[in-house]
Amino acid sequence: MTNFLRRSLLACALTAALPAALSVNAHAADWPARPIRLVVSYPAGGVSDVVARALGEKLTAALGQSVVVDNKAGAGGAIGLDLVAKSNPDGYTLGFSSISPLTLSPHLGKPLFDAHKDIVPVVSVMYSPVLLLGTTRSTAANFPELITQAKAHPGDVRWATAGLASLGHIMLEQIADQSKTQITHVPYKGGGQQLNDGLSAQFEVLSTNAGPAVMQHIKAGKFKALAVGAPSRLDSLPNVPTLAELGYKNANMTSVFGIFAPAGVPAPILARLNAEVNKALALPDVRQRLEATDNVPTGGKATDFAKQIEAESKANAQIIKAAKIQLN
Numbered sequence: 001m002t003n004f005l006r007r008s009l010l011a012c013a014l015t016a017a018l019p020a021a022l023s024v025n026a027h028a029a030d031w032p033a034r035p036i037r038l039v040v041s042y043p044a045g046g047v048s049d050v051v052a053r054a055l056g057e058k059l060t061a062a063l064g065q066s067v068v069v070d071n072k073a074g075a076g077g078a079i080g081l082d083l084v085a086k087s088n089p090d091g092y093t094l095g096f097s098s099i100s101p102l103t104l105s106p107h108l109g110k111p112l113f114d115a116h117k118d119i120v121p122v123v124s125v126m127y128s129p130v131l132l133l134g135t136t137r138s139t140a141a142n143f144p145e146l147i148t149q150a151k152a153h154p155g156d157v158r159w160a161t162a163g164l165a166s167l168g169h170i171m172l173e174q175i176a177d178q179s180k181t182q183i184t185h186v187p188y189k190g191g192g193q194q195l196n197d198g199l200s201a202q203f204e205v206l207s208t209n210a211g212p213a214v215m216q217h218i219k220a221g222k223f224k225a226l227a228v229g230a231p232s233r234l235d236s237l238p239n240v241p242t243l244a245e246l247g248y249k250n251a252n253m254t255s256v257f258g259i260f261a262p263a264g265v266p267a268p269i270l271a272r273l274n275a276e277v278n279k280a281l282a283l284p285d286v287r288q289r290l291e292a293t294d295n296v297p298t299g300g301k302a303t304d305f306a307k308q309i310e311a312e313s314k315a316n317a318q319i320i321k322a323a324k325i326q327l328n
Contacts, residue, residue, distance in 0.1 A: 041080030047211030089264030168207035
């Protein structure tokens with residue numbers, strides 16, 4: 001092939017690609033031109049829903065278009081993110097979820113979507129401590145007593161979580177395996193109904209993220225805080241030990257939440273979303289709303305968020321394999 005022919009073919013290829021590139025750039029420059037759908041992977045009423053709506057308000061003001069929250073719960077958050085992953089990558093469908101569907105679900109069965117190819121992290125929003133609470137049906141005064149009861153009466157202790165393959169489910173399996181106890185798993189499709197049933201004492205214990213309603217119920221004596229998954233004890237619950245303190249290091253986990261987009265969204269749109277969410281998380285009223293309920297705002301670069309997800313996915317794969325955790 002002559003140099004002239006090579007140059008001609010290259011010029012043709014560049015010419016063909018130019019309209020597409022210009023179209024993408026024009027689209028990104030005009031974005032957003034209509035309302036944005038924010039798919040929340042959990043039911044209304046839970047801490048994730050409350051935070052997503054607060055961010056939606058700030059993004060609406062910053063972007064000049066409404067951000068409409070759409071709750072799509074189920075499968076530990078995977079159903080909501082699956083909807084996002086299969087949406088048109090135009091920046092008008094985003095997801096708010098914990099990272100569990102990306103770091104847990106792929107290791108526990110056939111995933112609904114490819115966590116590496118179909119979805120991209122936009123920005124980390126917060127991490128939320130996981131509380132292990134006793135309902136009024138439970139007679140355990142503390143976590144060691146709960147384990148003693150579970151050993152004495154295999155299967156009688158029922159533990160409710162936000163769903164199969166949720167972080168609470170993995171924590172349960174870790175604790176049951178390490179303590180050599182049989183605990184009955186009661187999976188829900190998110191935190192709202194789980195809390196309501198916990199208040200009516202339909203099971204003995206539940207794991208849930210820290211949030212305003214949860215803290216109010218603890219203070220009112222409707223739930224008893226037995227343990228917490230967190231780097232250290234919570235200022236609001238100084239007498240409640242972490243699971244690491246109790247000897248369950250691998251179960252001492254927190255829920256990390258963030259905003260996600262379908263793969264293929266133009267980079268300028270992703271960059272603007274990242275910047276606007278970081279600005280929102282820096283606002284005193286937003287930080288106060290999170291910190292008042294022991295949820296910690298994070299933010300940061302999308303690349304750092306992606307690295308965190310990858311590292312946690314690898315760690316979870318090892319935990320799941322060692323504990324022989326399976327979805328039935």
